[in-house]
Amino acid sequence: MHIFAIANQKGGVGKTTTAVNLAAALAANGQRTLLVDLDPQGNATMGAGVDKRSLPSSVYQVLLQLATLDRARVSSPSGHFDVLPANRDLAGAEVELVDLELREARLKAALAAHRADYDFVLIDCPPSLSMLTLNGLCAAHGVIIPMQCEYYALEGLSDLVNTIKKVHANLNRELKIIGLLRVMFDPRSTLSNQVSAQLEQHFGDKVFRTLVPRNVRLAEAPSYGIPGVLFDKGAKGAQAYLAFAVELIERVKTWKEAA
Numbered sequence: 001m002h003i004f005a006i007a008n009q010k011g012g013v014g015k016t017t018t019a020v021n022l023a024a025a026l027a028a029n030g031q032r033t034l035l036v037d038l039d040p041q042g043n044a045t046m047g048a049g050v051d052k053r054s055l056p057s058s059v060y061q062v063l064l065q066l067a068t069l070d071r072a073r074v075s076s077p078s079g080h081f082d083v084l085p086a087n088r089d090l091a092g093a094e095v096e097l098v099d100l101e102l103r104e105a106r107l108k109a110a111l112a113a114h115r116a117d118y119d120f121v122l123i124d125c126p127p128s129l130s131m132l133t134l135n136g137l138c139a140a141h142g143v144i145i146p147m148q149c150e151y152y153a154l155e156g157l158s159d160l161v162n163t164i165k166k167v168h169a170n171l172n173r174e175l176k177i178i179g180l181l182r183v184m185f186d187p188r189s190t191l192s193n194q195v196s197a198q199l200e201q202h203f204g205d206k207v208f209r210t211l212v213p214r215n216v217r218l219a220e221a222p223s224y225g226i227p228g229v230l231f232d233k234g235a236k237g238a239q240a241y242l243a244f245a246v247e248l249i250e251r252v253k254t255w256k257e258a259a
């Protein structure tokens with residue numbers, strides 16, 4: 001089971017779009033996949049076609065050990081993957097976890113019991129470096145960082161990289177950066193191309209080959225509760241996320257061969 005956190009402390013950079021579409025694309029490739037929504041906004045939950053307003057239990061109860069993962073998970077009605085959903089309840093978890101033992105390792109513990117159930121677990125992190133994100137990073141083997149190729153993207157990146165280093169040193173020796181995913185890419189923009197080239201220079205093969213273009217069909221899909229890759233399979237954005245899933249599966253295979 002490979003557990004990947006999709007993180008970037010900036011909002012609106014494509015974390016949720018990446019989490020939902022990658023989950024659906026991995027499932028379409030026959031991979032048993034769980035999508036964990038760690039954002040109180042519940043966008044990944046809704047995007048997967050699960051109604052966040054009528055959840056018997058959610059990731060909140062799992063983090064507080066009031067429900068098991070087995071009870072809280074649901075299957076995406078549109079996507080052939082499982083979802084550990086979230087809603088506004090989760091906003092309270094931040095405070096409620098503070099005094100609890102092993103508060104950063106709650107999600108990790110919950111997933112450990114289900115190691116045999118999935119090939120991939122994707123964790124959609126909130127736009128902050130909070131206790132919730134920490135739970136995501138603590139549970140994960142690696143981080144996928146979606147980013148837009150714009151000037152300020154690189155600034156925020158160093159904070160995230162430092163946080164990942166700290167978590168690696170103190171909480172989770174397994175954690176590493178799997179890769180940077182360029183999203184909402186505009187091939188006609190000079191700046192996009194410049195930043196993209198800078199990223200490749202700086203991070204080398206940590207930059208995924210797949211480029212996800214800006215594509216309106218990806219933005220429309222969530223309002224139908226259908227992942228973009230299934231909503232309009234032929235659209236450029238959908239094709240990119242399908243290619244990304246294949247790239248990720250290949251990458252994971254090369255680790256296995258190396259080990």
Ligand code: ADP
Nearest residue numbers: 011012013014015016017184213214215218219
């Ligand atoms: P985050 O989870 O990082 O806050 P989202 O995935 O919610 O970011 O994306 C922010 C907004 O950008 C959403 O409205 C989403 O539909 C839109 N969006 C994300 N990726 C793309 C894309 N490749 N093309 C067009 N719109 C996108």
Ligand code: MG
Nearest residue numbers: 015016039043
């Ligand atoms: Mg989000």
